[in-house]
Amino acid sequence: MKKKKSARWPQALGSGLAGALVLTAIHETARRLTPDAPRMDVLGMRGLRKILDQADAPQPAPDTLFNLTMAGDILSNGLYYSLVGRGKRAWRRGAVLGLAAGIGGVLLPGPLGLGEGPSNRTRQTQLMTVAWYVLGGLAAAGASRLWSGARKARR
Template sequence: MKPEIKNMAGGLAGALILNLVHETAKRVSQKAPRIDLIGEEALTKSLNAVGVSAPTGNKLFGTTLAADLIANATYYAMIGKGPRKHLLLRGAGYGLFAGLGAIGFTQKLGLSDKPVTKTTETKVMTVAWYLLGGLAAALVIKKVGEIDDERSGILELA
């Protein structure tokens, strides 16, 4: 299997885990980060800046969720670049950097950071969930690589 496909499979897994945790937590905790609100604000401001009306309601949510999944999957897929022995370390690094970036750069990008900085718990959850996504991506990339290695070994013996 091509490395790009392995990496995208891992990236997609990390993005799905991240978004599942976010979507579940926002329904059960007032302190949960609301990355979705930041995404919606970013999409709306970006479209309005180029003279396009942004969707509203469920269409805005769906469009933002799709864009978030694609962006996070692409970002997490980069974890697969480099030596295999450092996959988990890279996964942790990418996840940690994304989480810290979400809390530290949102306001600098002209967006409200309140959805991810409202409490210390919110900040910790934000970083932890991006870290979880990075580790999930790394583990999937690692496992897919191992399965691919086993198949290659079987083919070589045949």
Template structure:
């Protein structure tokens, strides 16, 4: 598969995930707040590396969002690895696994897990959003491949 196709699919998955997250958290106060985990992780990394910190919450949010889009693009691009006929199966397995990790990994990494582990709703929505991102990535890759 061409690199442009792979990256377009990865970006589609990342944008789908972030648009779902950003839109839904404006509507429902109990929505997963994945961005808070990203912000906490980014601050820990910057502090441990003695790098400059964002000047304010707005800047921290923007840095985290940019990092999310870049890292999720790279992650969703992995869906293209392997036989084309297994694209959707790989998308579902990888993206559901990422959603489950989004619920359970923060605590194991010393981060606050409440933003995605607070209620059954936050857990289900976290897994669902990552899965929909993977489905979007696979769909774009498949469409561009034609």
């Protein structure tokens, strides 16, 4: 019997969240350890400030801005990585989605008016940006495969 599509959403969202948490943990750890680490938090805070400015909304205090940015990063990356889905091709989808996000993280901030330094400062920064998004995608794929295996074992 074929499962309903709605039964797939919890797995996709949970796996996406796992990928986003791995990505955020890597970024937050590395930024404290190496000066060449990508600073996606800085890009996120710049983006949020820009949106609030255009909406004539008050600017939050630095700590609040950081916390809002982290929550937004986890939510948006979690939704993005939920596209990894499930099945045999989850690993490939995770790698491709991560690669696309990493390349976008290097190429898009400048044209979006967020500055290039946080993700494009050095060749190492660029490579770390791409690699870490790929790791996030692979973490989402791994979580999806674990979830699938656990569901099969319970049957």
